[in-house]
Amino acid sequence: MTRIAIVTGSTRDGRKNRQVAEWVLAKAQERDDAEFDLVDIADYHLPLLGEPAREQGVASVKEFSARMDEFDGFIFVTPEYNHSVSPALANALSYLKPELANKAAGIVSYGSAFGARAVEHLRGILSELQVAHVQKTGLFSLFVDFKDGAFAPSELQAASVLPVFDQVVLWAKALETVRAEAAVA
Template structure:
């Protein structure tokens, strides 16, 4: 099974990449998935620019076809996401809106970060969107409050609570990905 870790933040100076690197190492150590990272800053998807509705799967642009293949090839996702203005960021919404069927019946975990709330409002805001895409959100998320206090230069060094919550979320993702494997295969 493949886990696609999606780095949502695209802004210069972001903390999302070092957090995603830390989580990716934990996911590889966990062993439940083959792990791949999709960094939205590197993908640089333009604002949705396909003429056909994504539900049709008729993509004209190569960047959409490439994104479709990466998402379709995954069995589960983790969104490494900041909180912006009590919600999730535009780059993540855009990446979700590009596709439709590719997301369906796959579990999604949330690794959110921010100030006092640790990105919890962003997670609550995105749940209706992932539900509309027929994704299965895990209950056990990873929340990183006061994220700057866990940065050591360019490296993310989480506390024990954050560290242990990553394993809990990965365990749940494996269970759900396995449980929905036949549903995904049935199309």
């Protein structure tokens, strides 16, 4: 069965990211064409890339790397910080390349402008990591899709994630052949 990770994009205290990711996971688990699981980057306490190696930091990086390697595809849930992805997500992705290469990814974002600028920056990062990112994107507004701090998407925006699931599952399955060929080469 194709395995897709729903990956959080923030580690900040009081973050809305975890509740958005849990909502995406719940929607994904309504499907039967793939297995979906949550990967919360906050659980790994990743050091900043380039910090002096510490035993705990090295262990967390290895654990994170092994966890991400388990999946055939990803849906990254990113907030928009300063017209880009969060520094925590950029840092986490900087530890990965072979774990992501030749796999599929979709993006769900949120922000004052639906997180659209974060999506564009994340696409560039994913391209460099040899990830086939799909065209469809789930987009949510901080002004409309959150009520009293809780994620409560409008019906229209909630529907935006469905084509993301369709495309990520399709591409993840198609890229199995590419990964097999790359492993032999």
